[in-house]
Amino acid sequence: MMKLSELTPPIVIAHRGFKMKYPENTMASFEAAIGAGVKMIELDVTLSRDRRIIVIHDDTLDRTTNGTGRASDYSLSELKALDAGSWFDPSFKDERLPALEEVIDAFGNQVTLNIEIKESAHEPSGPPDAIEKQVIDLVLEKKLLDSVLFSSFDQRILARIRELSSQAHLSFLTEIPPYEGILGILRKISAFSWNPDYRTLLYSHIQKIHYAGFRVIPFTINDKTIVKKFLEAGIHGFFTDDPILQS
Ligand code: G3P
Ligand code: CA
Numbered sequence: 288m289m290k291l292s293e294l295t296p297p298i299v300i301a302h303r304g305f306k307m308k309y310p311e312n313t314m315a316s317f318e319a320a321i322g323a324g325v326k327m328i329e330l331d332v333t334l335s336r337d338r339r340i341i342v343i344h345d346d347t348l349d350r351t352t353n354g355t356g357r358a359s360d361y362s363l364s365e366l367k368a369l370d371a372g373s374w375f376d377p378s379f380k381d382e383r384l385p386a387l388e389e390v391i392d393a394f395g396n397q398v399t400l401n402i403e404i405k406e407s408a409h410e411p412s413g414p415p416d417a418i419e420k421q422v423i424d425l426v427l428e429k430k431l432l433d434s435v436l437f438s439s440f441d442q443r444i445l446a447r448i449r450e451l452s453s454q455a456h457l458s459f460l461t462e463i464p465p466y467e468g469i470l471g472i473l474r475k476i477s478a479f480s481w482n483p484d485y486r487t488l489l490y491s492h493i494q495k496i497h498y499a500g501f502r503v504i505p506f507t508i509n510d511k512t513i514v515k516k517f518l519e520a521g522i523h524g525f526f527t528d529d530p531i532l533q534s
Contacts, residue, residue: 288396290433291456291479294326298524299532300401301325302507303344306528310375311351312342313382317390321398323530327436328394329401332387333408334418339363340387340425346407350374352384359408387422391429399434402426403460406441419447423455438482445476458482458504465492473501480504480523485513490520497521508532 304316305323317328331344336359348354352369354361363386372379391400408418426435438458439445445457456479459472464487473481473496481496485505493503506526508514514525514532 288431288434289326289399291399291436292433294399294524296523297518298327298504299325299530300327300329300504300506300524300526301530302329302526302528303331304328305530307509308529310372310379310382312344312385313371313379314385314389314393315372315379315382317394320530321394325398325530327399327401327524329403329526330387330390331403331405332418332422333405334359334421335363335366336360337362338416338421340418340421341366342385342387342390344405346405358384388425391425391431395429395431395434399436400431401436401438401458404437404439404441404444406439406444409441409444411443413447417447419444420451423448423451426455427452436479442472442476445478449476453477460506461487463487465489470496470499470501473499482506482526485517485525488517493517493520493522 301320303311305319309316309319312330320328330342332340335341343358348358352371354369366384370380371384372382410417436456436458437448438460440460448455457476458480459478460482462484480502482504485508488505496503502523504524508525508527509529
């Protein structure tokens with residue numbers, strides 16, 4: 288088992304696996320990223336119609352599978368029948384949408400995982416099987432709490448996970464330019480890091496957030512020169528579609 292506390296910066300996070308060369312969020316993509324040497328893989332989760340946790344980035348199936356419509360309108364077994372690889376290249380026609388548990392079982396003891404809970408899956412009514420509850424229960428059941436970074440653009444999801452576990456590692460994602468409220472949110476949820484879109488990130492913000500005691504891990508950088516500049520400015524790690532970017 289690899290723990291977050293054992294990772295030394297810079298943490299290179301494989302965004303949806305080895306997204307540049309493999310169909311995103313598939314077992315092939317995660318396996319390739321791990322083969323490339325990363326210590327953390329990132330993936331996106333939402334709920335199927337039968338409330339199983341599935342790994343897919345978009346709310347809809349159209350871009351990354353041969354299905355159509357919303358993923359949440361289909362059961363896990365219906366989703367499993369879809370081809371999640373041919374859209375990228377016909378050689379990946381056997382790739383399927385993974386259930387989160389499959390990814391955890393296959394890779395959870397080899398690398399750390401960054402599980403992004405999509406904001407569209409959030410249910411304000413907070414049912415007992417809400418996605419954030421299911422995800423934390425699964426990670427606890429697999430005894431991988433120290434190996435998982437939970438992230439979301441939705442601070443309500445992160446606040447709920449914090450209620451459910453005082454030990455969970457949380458990252459707040461932002462894609463709009465930073466604002467004054469960020470620090471308050473990071474403090475409220477006792478965040479592991481702030482993960483902003485690098486295109487909105489200023490050096491002054493890195494300094495400010497560091498000074499307050501939080502890590503900064505921007506997404507998604509595929510340019511070596513930009514990585515170098517931000518590393519010099521003090522980021523703790525970065526997301527990339529190309530996990531061999533630095534070699
Ligand atoms: O967690 C970083 C990044 O994955 C967030 O953006 O749209 O790729 O899920 P997105
Ligand atoms: Ca993501």
